[in-house]
Amino acid sequence: MNKVAIIDMGTNTFHLLIAGVEAGGFNIIHREKVPVKLGVGGINRNLVTDEAISRALTTMKAFKKTLDEAGVSQVLAFGTSALRNAVNGAEVTQRIESETGIKTNIISGLQEAEYICFGARAAIAMGDQKHLVMDIGGGSVEFIIANQTEIFWSHSFEIGGQRLVERFQKHDPIHPEEIEALFAYFDTALQPLLGQLKLHEPKTLVGSSGTFDTLSDIYCFRNDIPVTEAPETPFSIQAFDEIYEELLVKDRAARMQIPGMIEMRVDMIVVACCLINYLLQAYPFDSIRVSSYSLKEGVLSKLTVNS
Numbered sequence: 001m002n003k004v005a006i007i008d009m010g011t012n013t014f015h016l017l018i019a020g021v022e023a024g025g026f027n028i029i030h031r032e033k034v035p036v037k038l039g040v041g042g043i044n045r046n047l048v049t050d051e052a053i054s055r056a057l058t059t060m061k062a063f064k065k066t067l068d069e070a071g072v073s074q075v076l077a078f079g080t081s082a083l084r085n086a087v088n089g090a091e092v093t094q095r096i097e098s099e100t101g102i103k104t105n106i107i108s109g110l111q112e113a114e115y116i117c118f119g120a121r122a123a124i125a126m127g128d129q130k131h132l133v134m135d136i137g138g139g140s141v142e143f144i145i146a147n148q149t150e151i152f153w154s155h156s157f158e159i160g161g162q163r164l165v166e167r168f169q170k171h172d173p174i175h176p177e178e179i180e181a182l183f184a185y186f187d188t189a190l191q192p193l194l195g196q197l198k199l200h201e202p203k204t205l206v207g208s209s210g211t212f213d214t215l216s217d218i219y220c221f222r223n224d225i226p227v228t229e230a231p232e233t234p235f236s237i238q239a240f241d242e243i244y245e246e247l248l249v250k251d252r253a254a255r256m257q258i259p260g261m262i263e264m265r266v267d268m269i270v271v272a273c274c275l276i277n278y279l280l281q282a283y284p285f286d287s288i289r290v291s292s293y294s295l296k297e298g299v300l301s302k303l304t305v306n307s
Helices: 050-070 083-087 090-100 109-123 162-167 176-189 191-199 210-222 239-246 252-256 269-282 295-306
Strands: 002-009 014-022 025-034 074-079 104-106 131-136 141-146 151-157 204-208 288-289
Touching: 002 050, 002 162, 002 176, 002 295, 014 050, 014 295, 025 295, 050 090, 074 083, 074 295, 083 090, 083 109, 090 104, 109 131, 109 141, 109 151, 109 204, 109 288, 109 295, 131 210, 131 269, 141 191, 141 239, 151 191, 162 176, 162 269, 176 191, 176 269, 204 210, 204 269, 210 239, 210 269, 210 288, 239 269
Parallel strands: 002 074, 074 104, 131 204, 204 288
Antiparallel strands: 002 014, 014 025, 131 141, 141 151
């Protein structure tokens, strides 16, 4: 069995996944995520700050140690929104390679969307029905309209959580006029998406990983449902509505008290949920499903098909 590591160097979180890969499938051996916060302080200036570079290097060195101990034969590292837009993105990846030996592949928004779609398909059987897959990152948000075999449309919008927090959320709890400003911004920024929703009419929203994982965990804690790392985890539109209303009126400390909330999501979850709420108001979905699989598992599923 071939041991492969996938590293997703996200704008907020760095993820490490180690799996055994053979033809037709993969077996996850190790998962790890670290809140590197690569985008903090520089995301809207297209810059990775010195402090963020330092956090990235520390994390990648720790990942390298784990890879060596696990005897991994192949390492695939992917840089997304923060790195692809940063004027010093190439400089950051060169430093990582020189200090760890890990080479980063900075991918386009469309490549990112495609991998996310493969990940969601590996978690949720979509059949012939069109679904809207949504992945909220710190730097970008990917939307993909797809079924199990075909991608009908995909787009990566540079409107991720860290960008939105730094641009719109000046108060905690968030002020109503800040929510209004966010919604007005979405009206303009998401025009291409709204047109495609009318054209393709997907009935199910698939939330991929990140914010959606945390929302599902909160829902599970409230309903005495065991929290697992299953490929699909429980959620509903009604559950979202209830949690959203609560998040709007709580400050950071109060949000951290919510069972299921985690430190690496607490700062961006309000603006991320404003985006989800905007979408649910703009278009009549029948249901929300949560895929705990995303880019990393998408890369793995593609590897297993090609191996």
